[in-house]
Amino acid sequence: SQQGEEDPQALSIQEGENATMNCSYKTSINNLQWYRQNSGRGLVHLILIRSNEREKHSGRLRVTLDTSKKSSSLLITASRAADTASYFCATDAWGNNRLAFGKGNQVVVIP
């Protein structure tokens, strides 16, 4: 079965609100990453969190990792219309930098 599975959801929020999405995975990991994909484009790396970290911030992004529950969350604060995209988590499921991606969360930010 697939590693790095988000709760697949479509989230629609107003500009300025916070957006939270979750990811769960099945086996032990060394790292977990989050990516963003705008419509018709490739994925863009957002943030990487290591297994010995519990929380990490990058600008308006906050990622948490709970290895005991095998889950991660991505919070986007003060969302903007430009944050409209699909967001994927990915884990190093097979080593050698090979990633297993979840199914993605679609976020729509309404201006």
Next chain:
Amino acid sequence: DAGITQSPRHKVTETGTPVTLRCHQTENHRYMYWYRQDPGHGLRLIHYSYGVKDTDKGEVSDGYSVSRSKTEDFLLTLESATSSQTSVYFCAISEEPGTGLQPQHFGDGTRLSIL
């Protein structure tokens, strides 16, 4: 943006024909990857390369082959295309992982339709 070019960007072909997709990078990264993206499945790894002439299978490699004769180019071939291979194909590159994981940088994809 990382220097990754995928070609063609769009292709329509018929069942049974051979198809080759090209990924070209200007970053001199050692690692390159091919993924396919389908609704309900996210991205799935097809093949990857960890150096010139060094390749290995990914999660969904059946029906696909790859070649890497030089650092900058990674080719994905469908020897005899089937309708189930209709998908959006993404190439990605990364630096050598070393002791940790390296982020991957993606091209903008090739939309392949097999009729």
